[in-house]
Amino acid sequence: MAVVRWNPAREIDTLHREMNRLFDDVFTPAPAWKSFSGYTPAAELEETDDAYQLKLELPGIKKDELDIQVTADSVAISGERKVGNKSEDPSKFRSEFRYGSFQRVLATPGRINHQNVTADYQGGILILTLPKAEEEKNKVVKVNLG
Numbered sequence: 001m002a003v004v005r006w007n008p009a010r011e012i013d014t015l016h017r018e019m020n021r022l023f024d025d026v027f028t029p030a031p032a033w034k035s036f037s038g039y040t041p042a043a044e045l046e047e048t049d050d051a052y053q054l055k056l057e058l059p060g061i062k063k064d065e066l067d068i069q070v071t072a073d074s075v076a077i078s079g080e081r082k083v084g085n086k087s088e089d090p091s092k093f094r095s096e097f098r099y100g101s102f103q104r105v106l107a108t109p110g111r112i113n114h115q116n117v118t119a120d121y122q123g124g125i126l127i128l129t130l131p132k133a134e135e136e137k138n139k140v141v142k143v144n145l146g
Protein backbone atom coordinates (compact mmCIF):
# COMPACT_ATOMS: atom_id res chain seq x y z
CA MET A 1 0.00 0.00 0.00
CA ALA A 2 1.42 3.37 -1.00
CA VAL A 3 1.83 6.15 1.51
CA VAL A 4 0.11 9.35 0.39
CA ARG A 5 0.92 12.69 1.93
CA TRP A 6 -1.99 14.61 3.35
CA ASN A 7 -2.61 17.74 1.34
CA PRO A 8 -5.11 20.20 2.86
CA ALA A 9 -5.51 22.01 -0.49
CA ARG A 10 -6.76 18.77 -2.07
CA GLU A 11 -9.34 18.34 0.71
CA ILE A 12 -10.60 21.91 0.24
CA ASP A 13 -10.78 21.37 -3.53
CA THR A 14 -12.85 18.21 -3.02
CA LEU A 15 -15.20 20.06 -0.67
CA HIS A 16 -15.50 22.90 -3.18
CA ARG A 17 -16.47 20.47 -6.00
CA GLU A 18 -19.06 18.72 -3.81
CA MET A 19 -20.66 22.04 -2.81
CA ASN A 20 -20.82 23.11 -6.48
CA ARG A 21 -22.47 19.80 -7.39
CA LEU A 22 -25.01 20.23 -4.58
CA PHE A 23 -26.00 23.72 -5.74
CA ASP A 24 -26.09 22.64 -9.40
CA ASP A 25 -28.58 19.89 -8.50
CA VAL A 26 -30.80 22.36 -6.63
CA PHE A 27 -30.84 25.14 -9.22
CA THR A 28 -30.80 23.11 -12.45
CA PRO A 29 -34.23 23.02 -14.15
CA ALA A 30 -36.08 19.71 -14.12
CA PRO A 31 -35.96 17.57 -17.28
CA ALA A 32 -38.92 17.76 -19.67
CA TRP A 33 -40.39 14.49 -18.38
CA LYS A 34 -40.76 15.90 -14.88
CA SER A 35 -43.35 18.29 -13.61
CA PHE A 36 -42.56 21.99 -13.58
CA SER A 37 -43.86 22.46 -10.03
CA GLY A 38 -42.49 19.31 -8.42
CA TYR A 39 -45.90 17.61 -8.46
CA THR A 40 -45.80 14.64 -10.80
CA PRO A 41 -48.79 12.30 -10.91
CA ALA A 42 -47.95 8.60 -10.89
CA ALA A 43 -48.49 6.78 -14.20
CA GLU A 44 -48.98 3.19 -15.26
CA LEU A 45 -48.78 1.90 -18.85
CA GLU A 46 -50.07 -1.48 -19.98
CA GLU A 47 -49.82 -2.90 -23.49
CA THR A 48 -52.37 -5.22 -25.08
CA ASP A 49 -52.47 -6.61 -28.63
CA ASP A 50 -54.57 -3.71 -29.92
CA ALA A 51 -53.86 -0.76 -27.61
CA TYR A 52 -51.90 0.82 -24.80
CA GLN A 53 -53.74 1.65 -21.61
CA LEU A 54 -52.36 4.62 -19.68
CA LYS A 55 -53.51 5.29 -16.11
CA LEU A 56 -52.68 8.40 -14.08
CA GLU A 57 -53.42 9.09 -10.41
CA LEU A 58 -55.10 12.49 -10.22
CA PRO A 59 -57.07 12.63 -6.96
CA GLY A 60 -58.73 15.91 -6.11
CA ILE A 61 -58.70 17.22 -9.67
CA LYS A 62 -61.95 17.82 -11.52
CA LYS A 63 -62.15 16.44 -15.05
CA ASP A 64 -62.87 19.87 -16.54
CA GLU A 65 -59.55 21.10 -15.06
CA LEU A 66 -57.54 18.58 -17.12
CA ASP A 67 -56.02 19.23 -20.54
CA ILE A 68 -55.17 16.09 -22.52
CA GLN A 69 -53.37 16.28 -25.86
CA VAL A 70 -52.38 13.23 -27.88
CA THR A 71 -50.05 12.90 -30.87
CA ALA A 72 -49.09 9.79 -32.80
CA ASP A 73 -46.25 9.02 -30.39
CA SER A 74 -46.89 10.86 -27.10
CA VAL A 75 -49.49 11.98 -24.58
CA ALA A 76 -49.40 15.34 -22.76
CA ILE A 77 -51.55 15.83 -19.67
CA SER A 78 -51.69 19.03 -17.65
CA GLY A 79 -53.89 20.36 -14.90
CA GLU A 80 -53.96 21.92 -11.48
CA ARG A 81 -54.84 20.73 -8.00
CA LYS A 82 -56.28 23.69 -6.14
CA VAL A 83 -56.18 24.25 -2.39
CA GLY A 84 -59.51 23.34 -0.80
CA ASN A 85 -60.87 24.56 2.53
CA LYS A 86 -58.04 26.16 4.44
CA SER A 87 -58.32 27.15 8.09
CA GLU A 88 -58.08 30.84 8.97
CA ASP A 89 -55.64 30.04 11.79
CA PRO A 90 -52.35 28.69 10.33
CA SER A 91 -51.46 27.01 13.62
CA LYS A 92 -54.53 24.77 13.21
CA PHE A 93 -53.82 23.72 9.64
CA ARG A 94 -51.28 21.13 8.53
CA SER A 95 -51.15 19.50 5.13
CA GLU A 96 -48.88 17.07 3.31
CA PHE A 97 -50.92 17.29 0.11
CA ARG A 98 -49.25 18.72 -2.97
CA TYR A 99 -51.06 21.54 -4.69
CA GLY A 100 -50.33 23.43 -7.86
CA SER A 101 -50.16 22.85 -11.56
CA PHE A 102 -48.48 19.95 -13.29
CA GLN A 103 -47.62 18.83 -16.78
CA ARG A 104 -46.67 15.31 -17.73
CA VAL A 105 -45.57 14.22 -21.20
CA LEU A 106 -45.27 10.48 -21.81
CA ALA A 107 -43.89 8.89 -24.95
CA THR A 108 -45.72 5.79 -26.14
CA PRO A 109 -43.69 2.66 -26.96
CA GLY A 110 -45.14 2.60 -30.48
CA ARG A 111 -47.23 4.76 -32.79
CA ILE A 112 -50.88 5.16 -31.86
CA ASN A 113 -54.05 6.03 -33.71
CA HIS A 114 -54.48 9.35 -31.93
CA GLN A 115 -57.82 10.05 -33.64
CA ASN A 116 -59.56 7.24 -31.69
CA VAL A 117 -58.27 7.72 -28.14
CA THR A 118 -60.87 7.24 -25.39
CA ALA A 119 -60.72 8.58 -21.84
CA ASP A 120 -62.44 7.63 -18.59
CA TYR A 121 -62.04 9.44 -15.26
CA GLN A 122 -63.39 7.82 -12.12
CA GLY A 123 -62.30 7.95 -8.50
CA GLY A 124 -59.29 10.17 -9.23
CA ILE A 125 -57.86 7.77 -11.83
CA LEU A 126 -57.60 8.88 -15.46
CA ILE A 127 -57.65 5.94 -17.89
CA LEU A 128 -56.68 6.59 -21.50
CA THR A 129 -57.07 3.84 -24.08
CA LEU A 130 -54.61 4.51 -26.89
CA PRO A 131 -55.31 2.23 -29.88
CA LYS A 132 -52.24 1.12 -31.78
CA ALA A 133 -51.76 2.33 -35.34
CA GLU A 134 -52.41 -0.36 -37.97
CA GLU A 135 -48.77 -0.52 -39.01
CA GLU A 136 -47.79 -1.24 -35.38
CA LYS A 137 -50.32 -4.07 -35.04
CA ASN A 138 -49.14 -5.85 -38.17
CA LYS A 139 -45.42 -5.25 -37.71
CA VAL A 140 -43.39 -8.42 -38.32
CA VAL A 141 -39.67 -8.47 -37.76
CA LYS A 142 -37.47 -11.03 -39.54
CA VAL A 143 -34.79 -12.57 -37.36
CA ASN A 144 -31.68 -13.94 -39.04
CA LEU A 145 -29.65 -16.67 -37.44
CA GLY A 146 -25.94 -15.77 -37.62
